[in-house]
Amino acid sequence: MQMIEADLAIVGGGGAGLRAAIAAAEADPGLRIVLVSKVVPMRSHTVAAEGGSAGVITEQDTLDLHFEDTVAGGDWLADQDAVDYFVRHCTEEMVQLEHWGCPWSRKPDGDTNVRNFGGMSTARTWFAADKTGFHMLHTLFQTSLKYSSIDRLDEYFAVDLLVEDGRCQGLVAIEIATGDFVLIDAKAVVMATGGAGRVFRQNTNAGTVTGDGIGMAYRHGVALRDMEFVQYHPTALPGSGILITEGCRGEGGYLVNKDGYRYLQDYNLGPVVSEPTPKTMELGPRDRLSQAFWHEERAGRTVDTPLGQAVHLELMHLGRAKLHERLPMIYELARTFLGIDPAESPIPVRPAVHYTMGGIATDARTATRLAGLYACGECSSVGIHGANRLGSNSLAELCVFGRVAGEAAARHARDAKTSDAAALSRQAEAVEGRALALLTREDGRDRLATLRDAMGDTMQEGIGIFRDTAGMQATCDKLAELEDRYRRVHLDDRTRSFNTEWLTAIELGFQLKVAGAIAWSALKREESRGAHKRLDQFGERDDENFLQHTLAFHQADAPPRLDYQPVNITRLPPAERRYGSATKKAASAAQGALP
Amino acid sequence: MSDSGREIEIEVLRYHPERDSEPHFETFRVPFAHDTSVLEGLQYIKDHLDGSLTFRWSCRMAICGSCGKMVNGEPKLSCHTFLRDYYPGKLRVEPLWHFPIVRDLVVDQTDFMEKLEAIKPYIVRDEEKPVSEGVYRQTPAQLARYQQFSQCINCLLCYAACPQYGLNSDFQGPGILALLHRYNSDSRDQGQARRMPIVNAEEGVWSCTLVGYCSEVCPKNVDPAAAVNRNKVNSTMDYFLRFLRPRGASS
Numbered sequence: 001m002q003m004i005e006a007d008l009a010i011v012g013g014g015g016a017g018l019r020a021a022i023a024a025a026e027a028d029p030g031l032r033i034v035l036v037s038k039v040v041p042m043r044s045h046t047v048a049a050e051g052g053s054a055g056v057i058t059e060q061d062t063l064d065l066h067f068e069d070t071v072a073g074g075d076w077l078a079d080q081d082a083v084d085y086f087v088r089h090c091t092e093e094m095v096q097l098e099h100w101g102c103p104w105s106r107k108p109d110g111d112t113n114v115r116n117f118g119g120m121s122t123a124r125t126w127f128a129a130d131k132t133g134f135h136m137l138h139t140l141f142q143t144s145l146k147y148s149s150i151d152r153l154d155e156y157f158a159v160d161l162l163v164e165d166g167r168c169q170g171l172v173a174i175e176i177a178t179g180d181f182v183l184i185d186a187k188a189v190v191m192a193t194g195g196a197g198r199v200f201r202q203n204t205n206a207g208t209v210t211g212d213g214i215g216m217a218y219r220h221g222v223a224l225r226d227m228e229f230v231q232y233h234p235t236a237l238p239g240s241g242i243l244i245t246e247g248c249r250g251e252g253g254y255l256v257n258k259d260g261y262r263y264l265q266d267y268n269l270g271p272v273v274s275e276p277t278p279k280t281m282e283l284g285p286r287d288r289l290s291q292a293f294w295h296e297e298r299a300g301r302t303v304d305t306p307l308g309q310a311v312h313l314e315l316m317h318l319g320r321a322k323l324h325e326r327l328p329m330i331y332e333l334a335r336t337f338l339g340i341d342p343a344e345s346p347i348p349v350r351p352a353v354h355y356t357m358g359g360i361a362t363d364a365r366t367a368t369r370l371a372g373l374y375a376c377g378e379c380s381s382v383g384i385h386g387a388n389r390l391g392s393n394s395l396a397e398l399c400v401f402g403r404v405a406g407e408a409a410a411r412h413a414r415d416a417k418t419s420d421a422a423a424l425s426r427q428a429e430a431v432e433g434r435a436l437a438l439l440t441r442e443d444g445r446d447r448l449a450t451l452r453d454a455m456g457d458t459m460q461e462g463i464g465i466f467r468d469t470a471g472m473q474a475t476c477d478k479l480a481e482l483e484d485r486y487r488r489v490h491l492d493d494r495t496r497s498f499n500t501e502w503l504t505a506i507e508l509g510f511q512l513k514v515a516g517a518i519a520w521s522a523l524k525r526e527e528s529r530g531a532h533k534r535l536d537q538f539g540e541r542d543d544e545n546f547l548q549h550t551l552a553f554h555q556a557d558a559p560p561r562l563d564y565q566p567v568n569i570t571r572l573p574p575a576e577r578r579y580g581s582a583t584k585k586a587a588s589a590a591q592g593a594l595p
Numbered sequence: 596m597s598d599s600g601r602e603i604e605i606e607v608l609r610y611h612p613e614r615d616s617e618p619h620f621e622t623f624r625v626p627f628a629h630d631t632s633v634l635e636g637l638q639y640i641k642d643h644l645d646g647s648l649t650f651r652w653s654c655r656m657a658i659c660g661s662c663g664k665m666v667n668g669e670p671k672l673s674c675h676t677f678l679r680d681y682y683p684g685k686l687r688v689e690p691l692w693h694f695p696i697v698r699d700l701v702v703d704q705t706d707f708m709e710k711l712e713a714i715k716p717y718i719v720r721d722e723e724k725p726v727s728e729g730v731y732r733q734t735p736a737q738l739a740r741y742q743q744f745s746q747c748i749n750c751l752l753c754y755a756a757c758p759q760y761g762l763n764s765d766f767q768g769p770g771i772l773a774l775l776h777r778y779n780s781d782s783r784d785q786g787q788a789r790r791m792p793i794v795n796a797e798e799g800v801w802s803c804t805l806v807g808y809c810s811e812v813c814p815k816n817v818d819p820a821a822a823v824n825r826n827k828v829n830s831t832m833d834y835f836l837r838f839l840r841p842r843g844a845s846s
């Protein structure tokens with residue numbers, strides 16, 4: 001097996017991985033950094049982010065407001081020390097991106113502009129039209145080319161970590177073009193592999209978002225935290241799940257049911273306003289909007305489309321010129337994928353799985369409990385999203401914690417000792433043997449797609465916008481059955497070079513593990529909070545028993561072992577989440593109560 | 596759906612480096628609906644008919660640039676091209692022209708990546724401004740000077756369309772020259788002088804024979820042909836400037 005020696009390996013070339021690589025290269029130009037990615041970095045899923053990235057910048061905004069929006073938006077399950085660090089560093093990262101060439105949208109005077117976003121109490125979302133993720137990713141990727149110490153392994157697929165003497169010391173990857181294995185010997189590893197949205201059937205995520213890194217860390221005994229919190233985005237296209245950005249509503253779009261009625265006013269999100277108003281109506285948080293859709297669908301007030309039930313997103317009143325300037329990608333997507341001109345007709349939308357709030361548990365500075373392993377970006381749970389992520393916090397997170405991870409891992413790499421090379425080789429060979437076994441199995445039965453779709457369907461049924469005990473239990477059982485059938489999955493392709501069927505099978509192995517962690521964590525959280533809403537006797541938030549993070553630990557051939565961890569609460573004690581007119585009432589009540 | 600039950604024939608180029616000495620075509624029948632993309636057609640084949648069919652894709656929303664293929668001889672993003680538009684005829688899907696084939700519909704993009712790395716596609720400054728001093732001012736008009744050229748998703752369709760690149764892959768090609776122009780036209784950048792040798796070289800703008808097909812196939816309206824042309828002007832100016840000033844003198 002070929003061996004590559006490095007000081008630091010970063011797995012993932014999305015926003016988080018690239019930011020980490022640049023930070024490490026700047027922190028210590030002498031470090032040999034290897035950046036491993038299963039797609040060429042600019043193809044990573046970050047490219048699809050549309051709406052924008054948070055950072056306090058206007059005069060009426062404060063760090064405290066961003067902190068409060070994030071903690072309340074996360075239904076008090078966010079770690080407040082992590083959120084504090086986060087909000088203090090978002091803006092400098094946005095400025096840094098600007099210096100690196102990101103084409104942020106501008107005001108007439110040449111200053112950068114910000115827009116409103118769901119759950120944010122004032123405009124603080126930096127945007128580059130409606131292609132923010134695209135521009136951030138290309139800016140980061142192109143900037144990373146300045147640093148000669150970053151060695152890219154594009155289209156290399158990471159299969160497993162190497163753990164020796166209790167420390168993570170590298171990984172094994174497959175060179176996709178040839179199917180050859182390589183051992184990457186590294187003193188520290190940063191996991192930046194993105195979320196796991198593809199374990200659900202209808203989702204807004206790219207095909208690469210299969211939770212590989214989450215699964216890898218999990219199998220090595222690192223806890224997965226808060227996996228039950230899966231964000232359903234309220235506005236995706238029925239069928240394909242393609243996202244229609246929240247920026248549409250930030251710019252003033254309306255959501256109406258089949259009677260043309262702005263139904264959100266019936267779900268405590270009113271009063272009805274005609275201009276975009278923070279935290280009100282269409283700018284309520286995602287979990288609440290998705291839940292409102294669910295009720296409308298139940299009540300028979302949704303629109304019938306060939307690809308399922310939907311509501312209408314109206315942008316017509318914004319006018320064609322504004323749509324072209326602010327939402328060009330949405331305009332284009334609606335035209336090609338639906339044959340609709342959004343300046344003239346509404347866009348049918350419905351909720352789809354969008355974001356993995358949980359992930360690899362780290363401390364507030366990206367270190368996992370496995371020495372030498374760091375995690376950042378959507379695969380991680382640094383603790384800032386709690387039970388519901390606010391839109392535009394995640395692109396900012398990639399930068400803030402990508403940088404922290406890069407610097408922390410660089411420090412670790414400088415001091416770490418290496419173990420016996422022979423022991424690492426032996427491990428790597430075992431990894432290779434297991435991966436190759438998928439190719440030589442003779443008794444294969446189920447097609448890969450059969451198992452993948454069955455997983456997606458059962459997750460959607462049991463771990464939906466609303467959940468109950470029976471449904472979640474059924475999903476847990478079904479996943480156990482699928483894991484068993486996975487051992488005898490049939491592959492058509494037994495060759496090595498660019499065998500994407502084989503890689504998809506390895507991904508499915510990770511996905512089934514991660515799906516199990518999600519389903520069991522959900523079943524055992526016997527309360528309702530943020531994106532985890534139950535219809536059984538646990539319909540209310542229960543701070544007494546569940547103001548805690550779930551930790552899921554992997555066990556071979558058994559459901560995960562679950563443990564709980566206190567939430568870090570520094571200065572904002574748990575309270576009720578308020579949106580719509582309740583926000584103002586609460587604010588004026590609070591003011592009235594001041595001495 | 597009213598149009599369910601329709602089927603279309605897709606002819607796909609197959610090539611496996613471990614067992615084929617040359618490529619051949621294979622035909623599949625694929626059911627489709629009004630909104631089924633060519634990419635979804637290929638995914639149907641892979642899921643249900645032949646798991647060994649190999650192609651790249653990721654975002655399925657026309658932004659990651661992974662899924663370019665030749666569809667009936669035209670370079671297209673397969674996620675953004677719909678089967679309905681070829682029915683009742685059939686469809687021939689091939690890998691992007693002008694690149695070496697790795698396997699089936701997957702091409703080797705190394706040449707493009709090396710060119711991308713070589714043009715310094717990042718802001719170059721004589722002196723960096725500290726982050727603590729805030730953002731550079733850039734008016735909407737200044738942004739508009741390069742915005743179009745910053746929309747490139749590196750999908751390589753323009754390379755598959757470019758006859759010059761087909762003849763000689765040393766030519767930088769439309770996408771790269773558009774990206775180079777993007778940085779040269781950015782009010783924050785001071786790196787133009789360092790990029791001009793690439794523009795001026797024989798493989799730079801002067802290889803272009805003004806076919807313009809690159810701009811026609813670009814899915815993001817980048818208009819790389821316009822970038823190449825503007826650089827021809829810049830390159831000419833650069834040539835004459837050399838006679839006006841001793842080398843090395845700063846402007």
Ligand SMILES: Cc1cc2nc3c(=O)[nH]c(=O)nc-3n(C[C@H](O)[C@H](O)[C@H](O)COP(=O)(O)OP(=O)(O)OC[C@H]3O[C@@H](n4cnc5c(N)ncnc54)[C@H](O)[C@@H]3O)c2cc1C
Binds near residue numbers: 048243
């Ligand atoms: C459609 C859409 C729109 C969004 N819009 C917004 C928005 O407006 N604002 C916001 O804040 N957030 C938004 N988000 C969320 C945000 O975009 C993501 O959370 C974020 O981009 C994730 O970045 P990442 O770097 O963690 O992972 P990704 O960008 O997903 O990158 C993961 C990387 O890991 C690599 N990788 C994965 N597995 C392996 C493996 N086994 N081997 C090797 N490499 C591997 C991949 O190749 C890739 O390079 C949006 C998400 C979606 C789906």
Ligand code: SF4
Binds near residue numbers: 751769809814816
């Ligand atoms: S210029 Fe257009 S066609 Fe060429 S690579 Fe860029 S986006 Fe693709």
Ligand code: FES
Binds near residue numbers: 660
């Ligand atoms: S799959 Fe991303 S551009 Fe087509």
